[in-house]
């Protein structure tokens with residue numbers, strides 16, 4: 001990764017079990033702190049860091065992205081894949097700005113409309129689940145309004161969503177239904193997941209993730 005050295009400090013927010021954290025650690029000598037509010041994910045990532053012998057430069061911590069208590073200017077790069085939606089893009093970018101050093105960068109992904117006039121079922125799904133969804137130009141305008149300039153942006157391929165998320169989710173939904181055959185709550189949750197997968201299968205031309213690289217202005 002050009003421009004990233006052993007003194008570069010990275011904060012990975014909403015890291016999950018560290019899919020992207022481990023790629024970052026493997027592709028650069030930077031020092032990474034990864035945070036998530038789900039302790040089992042953090043335990044799994046710290047176990048993996050120990051197994052790989054990289055605990056000197058990768059540390060995972062339980063923390064809420066809404067109240068990160070790092071000192072101002074602690075990081076050169078904030079990475080947030082598939083997680084800023086939890087706070088909302090504007091709230092996250094405004095809140096986390098103080099954590100960045102001068103000329104600090106943010107890399108994030110956010111779901112965007114790819115074309116107008118989605119089918120009614122798709123529009124209703126997003127209105128209910130994430131009404132803040134917008135198209136790329138509206139997203140770029142919003143991030144610039146939060147005090148960042150856009151260095152680069154590109155759409156992620158549909159395969160990123162299907163291969164790494166919906167396909168495993170689909171397998172888990174089927175197994176989950178069998179395990180909780182007699183639990184109506186569990187079946188309702190499985191229905192919700194299935195509905196989301198079905199919407200994606202039918203309408204994935206209409207929305208997808210954008211990847212943005214931003215610099216503090």
Ligand SMILES: C[S@@+](CC[C@H](N)C(=O)[O-])C[C@H]1O[C@@H](n2cnc3c(N)ncnc32)[C@H](O)[C@@H]1O
Pocket residue numbers: 013014015016017018019020035036037038041063064065066080081082083086
């Ligand atoms: C869709 S997952 C993305 C995980 C990972 N970045 C990836 O792309 O595989 C969102 C993550 O945000 C975490 N999360 C949810 N609310 C959070 C919060 N308030 N603070 C920190 N992490 C949170 C979840 O536990 C989950 O791991």
